[in-house]
Amino acid sequence: MNSTTITISDRTRRELLRVAGELQSKSGKKVDYEDVIQYLLSRSAKDERLLLDAVRPSGRSSAQIREGLLKGRAEDTKRDEDLERRYT
Numbered sequence: 001m002n003s004t005t006i007t008i009s010d011r012t013r014r015e016l017l018r019v020a021g022e023l024q025s026k027s028g029k030k031v032d033y034e035d036v037i038q039y040l041l042s043r044s045a046k047d048e049r050l051l052l053d054a055v056r057p058s059g060r061s062s063a064q065i066r067e068g069l070l071k072g073r074a075e076d077t078k079r080d081e082d083l084e085r086r087y088t
Contacts, residue, residue: 016033016036016037019036019039019040020032020033020035020036023035023036023039
């Protein structure tokens with residue numbers, strides 16, 4: 001594997017060391033900066049996939065989504081009122 005030198009701030013180095021410590025603690029084996037960076041990059045890709053899943057079109061109109069949200073809010077309000085009546 002080819003290697004290269006990069007320049008990072010002391011703050012970034014400390015954060016990388018902190019993450020390295022967490023990874024080392026979880027895995028029980030020594031990790032290096034390469035391991036830490038690969039781990040962070042894989043988490044970034046995972047987070048991006050989660051975001052894309054969250055914003056993917058659902059096939060419902062905004063009116064249908066609004067109706068569902070209002071219905072859920074009404075159910076929450078009713079549940080809160082029932083709990084208050086029961087415990088006051």
